[in-house]
Amino acid sequence: MTFEILAQAVINGLLMGFVFALVAVGLSLILGVAQIINFAHGEFLMLGMYTAFWMWALFGLDPLVSLPISIGVLALLGVCVYKLITKRILDAPRLTQIFATFGLSIFLRSLAQFLWTPNSRMIQNSWVGDLRVALGGVYIGAPQLVAAAGAILAFGVIHWLVEKTEVGRAMMATAEDRDAAALMGINTEQMYTLAWAVGSACVGLAGGLLTTFYSVEPNIGLVFGTTASVVIALGGFGSIKGAFAAGIIVGLIQVVGGFLIGPAFKFAVVLTVYLVVVAVRPQGLLGKY
Amino acid sequence: MALLEVTNLTKRFGGLVANDDVTMSVNEGEIVGLIGPNGAGKTTLFNSIAGVYNPEQGKILFRGEDITRYNPEQACQAGIARTFQIVRVFKGMTVLDNVMVGSYLRSQSDADARERALEVLKFTGLYPKKDYLASALTIADKKRLEMARALATRPTLLMLDEAMAGLNPTECQAAVDCIRAISREGITILMVEHVMEVIMPISDRIVVLNSGKKIAEGEPKAVSADPEVIKAYLGGKYVARS
Amino acid sequence: MLPVAAAVIALAYPKVFSLPYPQHVGVLICMNALMAVAWNITGGYTGQVALGNTVFFGIGAYTSSLLLRDFGVNPWIGMLAGTILSMIAAVVLGYTTFRLRGYYFTIACIAMAEIVSAIVVNTRRLGGAVGVTIPIRDASLLNFQFHGTNKAPYYYTILTFLAVALFVVYRVERSKLGYYFRAIREDEDGARALGVNPARYKLIAFMLSALFTSVAGTFYAQYVMFIDPASVLAQPVSVSMCLMAVLGGLGTLWGPVLGAMALIGISEATRVTLGGTGQAVDLMIYGLLVIVFAVFQPTGLMGMLGKLKARKE
Numbered sequence: 055m056t057f058e059i060l061a062q063a064v065i066n067g068l069l070m071g072f073v074f075a076l077v078a079v080g081l082s083l084i085l086g087v088a089q090i091i092n093f094a095h096g097e098f099l100m101l102g103m104y105t106a107f108w109m110w111a112l113f114g115l116d117p118l119v120s121l122p123i124s125i126g127v128l129a130l131l132g133v134c135v136y137k138l139i140t141k142r143i144l145d146a147p148r149l150t151q152i153f154a155t156f157g158l159s160i161f162l163r164s165l166a167q168f169l170w171t172p173n174s175r176m177i178q179n180s181w182v183g184d185l186r187v188a189l190g191g192v193y194i195g196a197p198q199l200v201a202a203a204g205a206i207l208a209f210g211v212i213h214w215l216v217e218k219t220e221v222g223r224a225m226m227a228t229a230e231d232r233d234a235a236a237l238m239g240i241n242t243e244q245m246y247t248l249a250w251a252v253g254s255a256c257v258g259l260a261g262g263l264l265t266t267f268y269s270v271e272p273n274i275g276l277v278f279g280t281t282a283s284v285v286i287a288l289g290g291f292g293s294i295k296g297a298f299a300a301g302i303i304v305g306l307i308q309v310v311g312g313f314l315i316g317p318a319f320k321f322a323v324v325l326t327v328y329l330v331v332v333a334v335r336p337q338g339l340l341g342k343y
Numbered sequence: 344m345a346l347l348e349v350t351n352l353t354k355r356f357g358g359l360v361a362n363d364d365v366t367m368s369v370n371e372g373e374i375v376g377l378i379g380p381n382g383a384g385k386t387t388l389f390n391s392i393a394g395v396y397n398p399e400q401g402k403i404l405f406r407g408e409d410i411t412r413y414n415p416e417q418a419c420q421a422g423i424a425r426t427f428q429i430v431r432v433f434k435g436m437t438v439l440d441n442v443m444v445g446s447y448l449r450s451q452s453d454a455d456a457r458e459r460a461l462e463v464l465k466f467t468g469l470y471p472k473k474d475y476l477a478s479a480l481t482i483a484d485k486k487r488l489e490m491a492r493a494l495a496t497r498p499t500l501l502m503l504d505e506a507m508a509g510l511n512p513t514e515c516q517a518a519v520d521c522i523r524a525i526s527r528e529g530i531t532i533l534m535v536e537h538v539m540e541v542i543m544p545i546s547d548r549i550v551v552l553n554s555g556k557k558i559a560e561g562e563p564k565a566v567s568a569d570p571e572v573i574k575a576y577l578g579g580k581y582v583a584r585s
Numbered sequence: 586m587l588p589v590a591a592a593v594i595a596l597a598y599p600k601v602f603s604l605p606y607p608q609h610v611g612v613l614i615c616m617n618a619l620m621a622v623a624w625n626i627t628g629g630y631t632g633q634v635a636l637g638n639t640v641f642f643g644i645g646a647y648t649s650s651l652l653l654r655d656f657g658v659n660p661w662i663g664m665l666a667g668t669i670l671s672m673i674a675a676v677v678l679g680y681t682t683f684r685l686r687g688y689y690f691t692i693a694c695i696a697m698a699e700i701v702s703a704i705v706v707n708t709r710r711l712g713g714a715v716g717v718t719i720p721i722r723d724a725s726l727l728n729f730q731f732h733g734t735n736k737a738p739y740y741y742t743i744l745t746f747l748a749v750a751l752f753v754v755y756r757v758e759r760s761k762l763g764y765y766f767r768a769i770r771e772d773e774d775g776a777r778a779l780g781v782n783p784a785r786y787k788l789i790a791f792m793l794s795a796l797f798t799s800v801a802g803t804f805y806a807q808y809v810m811f812i813d814p815a816s817v818l819a820q821p822v823s824v825s826m827c828l829m830a831v832l833g834g835l836g837t838l839w840g841p842v843l844g845a846m847a848l849i850g851i852s853e854a855t856r857v858t859l860g861g862t863g864q865a866v867d868l869m870i871y872g873l874l875v876i877v878f879a880v881f882q883p884t885g886l887m888g889m890l891g892k893l894k895a896r897k898e
């Protein structure tokens with residue numbers, strides 16, 4: 055009995071972990087290439103979720119169908135934010151950058167509240183909404199399963215893009231040393247734009263997938279954003295693989311820790327683990343630093 | 344007993360041996376030049392002495408005190424001041440404020456610190472620029488500011504890492520004069536330099552590193568005539584020009 | 586000359602504006618300025634972007650409130666206890682995080698603050714998510730409570746705290762501490778080479794910051810008479826302390842005060858003119874303003890004043 059509950063917790067944690075991982079990979083990509091932590095990343099996710107919600111509410115599109123739209127909208131948002139804001143402060147002190155993205159997060163959060171009220175909203179009867187798979191005494195929700203699969207797929211694509219393609223190599227060269235990359239003839243401006251587009255598209259996808267089983271409200275980004283920054287720090291800044299692995303770990307710790315200590319403490323457990331890790335390894339799990 | 348004694352020092356970075364069993368010493372009042380080709384391990388040796396790195400093996404004695412495991416601030420407090428190969432001035436602070444940070448180390452009061460800082464600025468010729476932001480200085484002045492800042496801590500040993508790299512001949516000459524003046528004040532100097540014309544005449548002794556190992560040590564003349572040194576580093580270049 | 590004028594205006598303010606609302610705004614500005622001045626010690630002078638100052642604000646607010654509610658301890662003594670606890674917390678926070686640099690440090694601070702918040706939310710003894718109502722005592726300075734519509738006593742109390750904090754920062758700026766703080770901000774390794782022990786001085790900066798933030802926490806509790814995790818321990822509270830300091834001008838004496846005046850002024854003005862809080866228009870403008878400043882005026886209001894002055898000359 056307890057074993058089954060624990061197994062259930064592990065499965066849930068794992069599946070949620072993949073979603074965290076996807077969100078974190080997007081943040082990590084932007085940090086790695088464009089050298090800035092987007093503290094509005096959680097709010098980007100919130101907008102991704104709202105995009106999926108409104109596609110459903112206004113046009114009856116299932117979130118799985120509107121995924122390309124969520125991805126596109128967010129990629130566009132990422133490019134706009136880069137061109138309008140962060141591009142101008144690339145060489146500014148870190149605090150200025152933090153300041154700007156905090157301002158952005160406050161703006162987006164209150165904009166959502168202004169436009170769509172603070173109420174939380176949920177998509178009813180999406181295709182995968184009520185389905186679940188039984189495995190012995192353990193149930194796996196179809197929405198979570200689909201979300202995890204989508205996250206894994208997306209990570210595969212990004213990993214392939216970064217490791218195997220010409221563009222990816224150019225992007226990593228830019229991440230390594232912007233000036234050297236520019237000397238090698240890489241269009242670093244394009245690489246920054248691309249990183250913002252792909253990094254933001256990740257949360258477009260994650261947002262779309264989340265809406266099948268998660269309600270959306272203007273403040274949803276706070277927890278997800280904080281979690282994502284903890285995840286990339288845990289994985290080690292600049293490591294996309296580290297971010298993905300750490301995302302899964304965080305998902306597991308959250309649910310299992312919540313199960314063992316109490317659900318109210320699940321977030322605190324994650325943060326404590328993070329603090330213990332960086333106390334021992336200040337550069338995170340896979341970071342070079 | 345020498346002021347600084349480095350014995351059998353080894354420092355590795357992963358598989359790379361940056362300093363390999365280096366033994367050398369610096370006597371009180373001397374100017375010692377540390378030379379060697381790029382990547383020879385000169386900066387690494389500086390960093391081990393200044394407490395930035397913990398060497399894997401070996402011992403560093405300063406005034407008879409074992410400072411091998413010291414951290415940078417302890418090394419400085421013990422009387423070792425250094426400049427950096429890539430300048431690290433406090434860009435957002437004025438020249439005077441940069442030097443104040445150094446002079447607070449051994450000052451009893453704010454007034455004391457200020458007096459000491461102004462004194463050092465006059466000594467190094469930076470006084471007219473004391474209210475400039477450090478970021479507004481030329482590279483030559485930045486290097487000089489690092490020197491001034493280090494001097495303000497009232498060191499026994501001053502370590503200069505390529506204090507003349509990137510300077511034009513006039514600036515170079517000014518720096519040489521400054522270093523000679525520092526030496527006359529009784530401060531011992533250990534300096535890394537690439538410009539041979541500069542380091543040979545100014546040094547009392549030369550230590551040569553190559554691929555992490557010490558390959559020669561002695562008076563400038565003897566060292567520049569050493570076949571191994573010529574082979575490793577100087578090539579025909581220095582010999583031909585001198 | 587300027588500080589004298591500022592002092593005169595600050596002292597006369599509640600006499601000139603005797604209605605409760607402007608006095609309330611005055612209290613808000615001073616309280617937020619105090620928090621921003623405190624944040625500026627670590628974030629501005631020492632360059633450590635600590636986004637967890639709610640820990641100290643919370644300790645200040647909760648310590649005095651719980652001591653008063655459960656043991657009848659005078660809030661002034663509670664405030665003292667809070668500052669001591671906060672400074673201890675600063676040491677703990679400092680020791681666990683001072684090895685971390687840059688974003689790692691910032692995120693560790695956020696994590697600490699969230700952990701503290703989670704603990705309070707889930708501990709009934711501490712009021713849980715519901716919060717703590719501060720028991721009413723007779724109105725007097727000794728009881729740190731002033732009832733009625735005249736907010737002037739609260740105003741003068743917080744103004745005094747702010748003045749003390751500004752004086753301390755003014756002295757620190759011109760002493761060894763101030764020089765070492767700025768050296769650490771500019772280049773930690775460079776500072777170490779000059780004999781500065783960064784861990785030690787970061788810790789001192791934290792403790793100073795914790796002290797003033799904690800005092801602001803106790804004041805907040807005594808002023809609002811109610812505290813809960815959402816108003817005292819939430820991440821946006823930490824962020825706003827930082828934003829005011831940055832907006833005003835980092836690492837400057839008066840910057841945080843200007844920042845608090847500007848942000849509180851704007852948010853109150855939009856609230857009053859655009860109505861109801863649920864609409865969040867005030868926050869939208871605030872967010873936009875922060876972005877605009879980060880992009881176009883990163884040195885804050887102080888930098889802007891400096892430029893104006895230079896142009897005149």
Ligand SMILES: Nc1ncnc2c1ncn2[C@@H]1O[C@H](COP(=O)(O)OP(=O)(O)OP(=O)(O)O)[C@@H](O)[C@H]1O
Nearest residue numbers: 356359361379380381382383384385386387388428
């Ligand atoms: N922090 C480090 N991590 C890894 N390798 C390092 C590090 N610092 C130096 N090295 C390596 O150790 C070797 C010695 O470097 P060092 O900087 O001491 O040489 P140097 O003699 O000062 O050269 P240069 O004349 O170019 O300044 C080089 O191969 C360098 O790449």
Ligand SMILES: [Mg+2]
Nearest residue numbers: 385386387428
């Ligand atoms: Mg070197």
